[in-house]
Amino acid sequence: MPTLDAHADVVVIGSGPSGLRCAEKLALAGRSVVLIGAEPGLPYNRVALSNYLVGDVDAAGLITHSAERLAELGIALRSGVRVTSIGRSVKAVSTSSGAIISYNKLVLATGSIPFRLPLPGANLPGVLMYRTLDEVNAMLEAAQSGGRAIVIGGGLLGLEAAVGLTKRGMKTTVLHAVDRLMERQLDHQAAALLAERLRSQGIALELAAGSVAIAGESKATGVVLKDGRTLPADLVVMAVGIRPETTLAREAGLGLGRGIIVDDQMRTTDIDIYAIGECAEHRGACCGLVAPCFDQAEIAARHILGEHVTYEPKTDATALKIAGAGAWSGGDIEAKDVENLVYADFESAEYRRFILRDNRLIGAVLYGETSDAPYYKSLLGQDVRALRHILAFGRAFAPKEIAA
Numbered sequence: 001m002p003t004l005d006a007h008a009d010v011v012v013i014g015s016g017p018s019g020l021r022c023a024e025k026l027a028l029a030g031r032s033v034v035l036i037g038a039e040p041g042l043p044y045n046r047v048a049l050s051n052y053l054v055g056d057v058d059a060a061g062l063i064t065h066s067a068e069r070l071a072e073l074g075i076a077l078r079s080g081v082r083v084t085s086i087g088r089s090v091k092a093v094s095t096s097s098g099a100i101i102s103y104n105k106l107v108l109a110t111g112s113i114p115f116r117l118p119l120p121g122a123n124l125p126g127v128l129m130y131r132t133l134d135e136v137n138a139m140l141e142a143a144q145s146g147g148r149a150i151v152i153g154g155g156l157l158g159l160e161a162a163v164g165l166t167k168r169g170m171k172t173t174v175l176h177a178v179d180r181l182m183e184r185q186l187d188h189q190a191a192a193l194l195a196e197r198l199r200s201q202g203i204a205l206e207l208a209a210g211s212v213a214i215a216g217e218s219k220a221t222g223v224v225l226k227d228g229r230t231l232p233a234d235l236v237v238m239a240v241g242i243r244p245e246t247t248l249a250r251e252a253g254l255g256l257g258r259g260i261i262v263d264d265q266m267r268t269t270d271i272d273i274y275a276i277g278e279c280a281e282h283r284g285a286c287c288g289l290v291a292p293c294f295d296q297a298e299i300a301a302r303h304i305l306g307e308h309v310t311y312e313p314k315t316d317a318t319a320l321k322i323a324g325a326g327a328w329s330g331g332d333i334e335a336k337d338v339e340n341l342v343y344a345d346f347e348s349a350e351y352r353r354f355i356l357r358d359n360r361l362i363g364a365v366l367y368g369e370t371s372d373a374p375y376y377k378s379l380l381g382q383d384v385r386a387l388r389h390i391l392a393f394g395r396a397f398a399p400k401e402i403a404a
Contacts, residue, residue: 004092005099008034008076010304012107013083013093013248015043018277018293019109020064025301027073034101035070036093039132040080042067047290049136053164062133086252088270105272105304108249108260109297112242112278112288117152121214126221127236130161139237143168147234150174150223152211154181158239159194159322162203165235173204173231175211175223185318185329189342190367193349197323206231244279244286259286264310266300274300282311289318317377319370326370331355331363331380338362343392352392359385 012023015037023035037043044062051057070077082096092102114129116122126142128135139161143149146169151162154176166172174181180191181198195205210226214236222232244259255261255269259281266274266282277293278286287293292313299311317330333355341354348368354376355363361384364376372394379387390397 005101006034006076007102008032009103010034010105010107011036011093011101011103012109014109014111014277014279015039015077015079016046016109016111016277017290018111018297019107021294022107022109022276022297022301023075024065024073025298026304027075029301029305030074031305032074032076034076034078034103036081036083036095036101037077037079038082039134041133042070042079043077044133046132049130049133050160050164052133053136053139053161054167059133059137083248086248086273088252088273091272103272105274107300107304108268108273108275108279109277110245110248110279113245114238115241115243116238117211117240119211119213121216121220122238124214124216124218124220126216126219126234127214127238130157130237130239131242139165139235140168142235143170145234146170148173148232149235149237150231150233151237151239152176152223153239153241154178154205154207155184155239155241156182156320156322158237159198161237161239162198163201163323165237166201166203170235171202171204173206173233174198175206175209175225175231177208177210179208181205181207182320182322182327185320185333186327186367187333187353187365189344189353190327190329190351190365193346193351193367194322194325194327197325197349201323203323242278242288244281246279249275249279257281257284264312265303266296266311267303274304276300282313285313287313315377315380317373317380319373325349326366326368328366328370328373328376329364330373330377331361333363333365335362341388341391354384354391356384359383361391 009031011034012019020043023033027033083093085094114131149165149170149172151158152175162172162174213224215222220236222230224230249260260275262280276296302309320327339356343352350368353365361379375395
C-alpha cells in the first residue's frame with residue numbers, strides 16, 4: 001500500500017501556463033506548492049510551440065522556468081507524473097509513481113485534450129495531434145524527409161501547423177469542413193484575404209471538405225474525402241478542436257458541465273478544490289485563450305491567499321497573427337439584423353468591418369493592420385454615432401476625449 005509521500009499547502013495538477021502561473025503566485029506569497037505535470041521535463045510555453053515548429057526558437061527557448069528558478073521559488077515540480085485519483089475525504093492525491101501527496105487546497109489546471117476525429121485509420125502511425133512538445137518533435141522528424149502533409153482543421157492551430165510544416169519543406173494541404181477559414185474569429189471577407197495569403201505561400205486549401213477516413217494499413221498514406229477523392233500524404237495532423245480534460249474531476253464527483261464547474265472565485269463544488277484554465281467552466285463558458293486562463297490563475301491564487309476577489313470575464317476579443325498577417329475580432333461578429341460599416345483596400349490586403357446595432361458597436365473584424373484593436377475593443381458596447389464617418393480610420397482620427 002502506498003504511504004503519504006508529501007504534504008503541501010497547495011497541490012497544483014497541471015504544469016501548463018495557467019497551472020504554473022497559479023503555482024508561482026502562491027509560492028511567491030510563501031505557500032508550499034507541489035506542481036504535478038504529466039509531460040516530462042521542465043515547464044514550457046505551449047503558446048510558443050508554433051514558433052518552435054517554424055524554427056524561430058529552439059526547444060531550450062520554450063522553457064519558462066529552469067530547475068534553479070523553481071527551487072528558488074519553492075515550487076516542488078513532479079514532472080512526467082500523472083495524478084491517478086483525488087481523495088477528497090482525506091484531501092490527498094495519488095500519482096502514477098505510487099506516491100500520495102496531501103493538500104490543504106487543490107488546483108486543477110488539467111487543460112484540454114485535442115479532439116481526434118473518429119475516422120477509420122485515425123490511430124494509424126503518421127497521424128498526429130498538435131498539442132504538446134513531443135507531438136511537435138514528431139512533426140519535425142517527419143518533415144526531415146520532406147513529402148506531403150495534410151492538416152485537418154482550418155482554425156488557428158491547424159493553420160499554424162500548416163505554416164510551420166510548409167516552412168520545414170513539406171508540401172502542405174489544409175482540409176477544413178467549413179467554407180471559410182477561422183470561422184469563429186473571421187468573417188467571410190477577412191477569411192478570403194487570409195486564404196489568398198496562405199495560397200501565395202504555397203499552402204493548398206480544401207474548404208467545405210469533409211474527411212471520411214485516413215488511408216493506409218500500417219501507416220497513414222492519405223485522407224479520403226466525402227467526395228470520393230483520396231489526397232495522398234506522408235503525415236496527417238488533426239487540429240479540429242479541444243475538449244476540457246475533466247477525467248479526474250468526474251471520478252472525484254465534482255460538478256461538471258462541458259468543463260469543471262466553478263464559481264466566481266474559481267472554486268469547484270468542493271470548496272477546497274479550484275479549477276482554472278481550459279478545464280474550467282465559468283458561467284457556462286470555457287476559455288481557450290491564454291489571457292483569460294492567466295486571469296483565472298490569478299484569481300484562484302489570490303482567493304487561496306485570503307483575498308476577496310471575483311473573476312469577471314473580459315470583453316471577448318481575439319488578437320492573432322497567421323502567416324505573417326495580423327487579425328483581430330471582438331464582440332459578436334455573427335449578429336443578425338445589424339448595420340455594417342466596411343473599409344477595404346484589397347490591393348494592400350487591409351480590411352475593417354464594424355457591426356452596429358442601434359448605433360452601438362457590437363462587433364468588429366480587422367485584418368492586416370490591427371494596431372488600433374485596443375481602441376476598438378474599448379468602443380464595444382458604446383454608442384458610436386458621432387464617430388461613424390471616421391470610425392474606420394482608428395484612434396488617430398478620434399476626438400481627443402475618446403482617443404485618450
